[in-house]
Amino acid sequence: MAVHSVSDVTKYIKNMFDGEDVLQNIMIRGEISNFKRYTSGHCYFTLKDASASLKCVMFRSRAQTLRFVPENGLKVVAGGSLSVYERDGAYQLYTDSIVPEGAGELSIAFAQLKARLTDEGLFAVEHKKSLPKFPKKIGVITSLSGAVLRDIYHVAKRRNPAVQLILYPVQVQGTESAVQIAEGIRFFNKKYPVDVLIAGRGGGSMEDLWSFNEEVVVRAIYASKIPVVSAVGHETDFTLADFAADVRAATPSQAAEIIVPDAGELTRYMMGLTARLETNMHSAMHEKQNQLVLCLRSTAMHSPQRLFAEKRQRLDMAVERLTAFYRREVLDKRHVLELRLGRLETMSPLRVLRRGYSIVESDKGLVKSVHEIREGEWVHVRLADGSLQAVVKSVEEGGEG
């Protein structure tokens, strides 16, 4: 007989578990005991019934998605896969979901459908449309009888009497209900354009609200081109329709409040905007005007001559100085010059000539010495009133000079 190691046997058993499809995706009903949440966030507990118990682990990533706190003694349906933890040689449920059993099968269906449609992206935030600011036509998909329509009507009309409601009456519970609701959403999208849709009903048990968890309704809401506001049950009720809707209202009244803006408020807002437009225009024009006035008041525009005044003044002063200079320098000098000219006149050879002297010039110029001239040369003798051409008869040195 072959001998095996503990590891080998355990691995073999683990493989048997893992190869068994039924164990890989399983829902197990039982009562929670020994529930412990570690600081790591992982949860460990035991599921038991009258005659057996099963170890379970729920890792943090999954435990975070729990909408309730599991407690010992709570009857639940846990979903996950069964496998073997080799170190302890123990098989356990790797838990993905825990649904309180009080709500029964619907809760499981809810959880499963929610997970599936979430994966598909039907609840994605990016897909959500924004609501119109000022809807005029509101399509309502709910029961003709019942408080829901009345609540929506009263709140909507109080806020804006001019808003128009178009009711597509449906059963809000029962087997036909989901298909009718989905058909209503399609009807408005295809045949009767409105600004926004409300789909809803009043409070009730999970069973009562179930139509709003059905896939046809969720898909119709997702496919709607018209924004959808869901208003199902009370504050605490969440349906898949709520997750798919563009906006979830806690109650039908709140849906109307979200959708219909208070007409008075809107009018005041518009008047405020219009006033701001006027004020802005006024102040902007005022500013431009000021700029213009400042420009016009500037010296250049207002009295351009002033721009030249300074220059003119400088010019004046320059002229003045020049005149003074002229007087001082030129006239004085002229005076001096005249005086000198007078003196010069007294030294003029003509005056000398008039006194009887004469000037002798040869062709070499003024004759100042007997050595500059010889006998027989022509000389030019200038007298006060004329000149003579003379021939030198003789040259004698000496004389009285």
Place this chain on the structure above:
Amino acid sequence: MAKKKELSFEEALAGLEEIIGNMENGELSLRDLMDNYAQGVKLSKQCMQELEQAEKSMDILIKEENNEAQELELKIEGD
């Protein structure tokens, strides 16, 4: 000139808000200022008109039979 599409209330309102923002933030030229203002006045009038003109219209009850939709007057109990 391209025919202008009728603006919805939301578009007109958004346009008006943008214009007011422009006037408040930007240094608009006189011409832009005038253009913006003229456009703003137009949009503001349109919005106000829509608010005022929204007539009371009858609420409708849809009755669909054999794929034929009928419009009936919707009466609310106790009203």
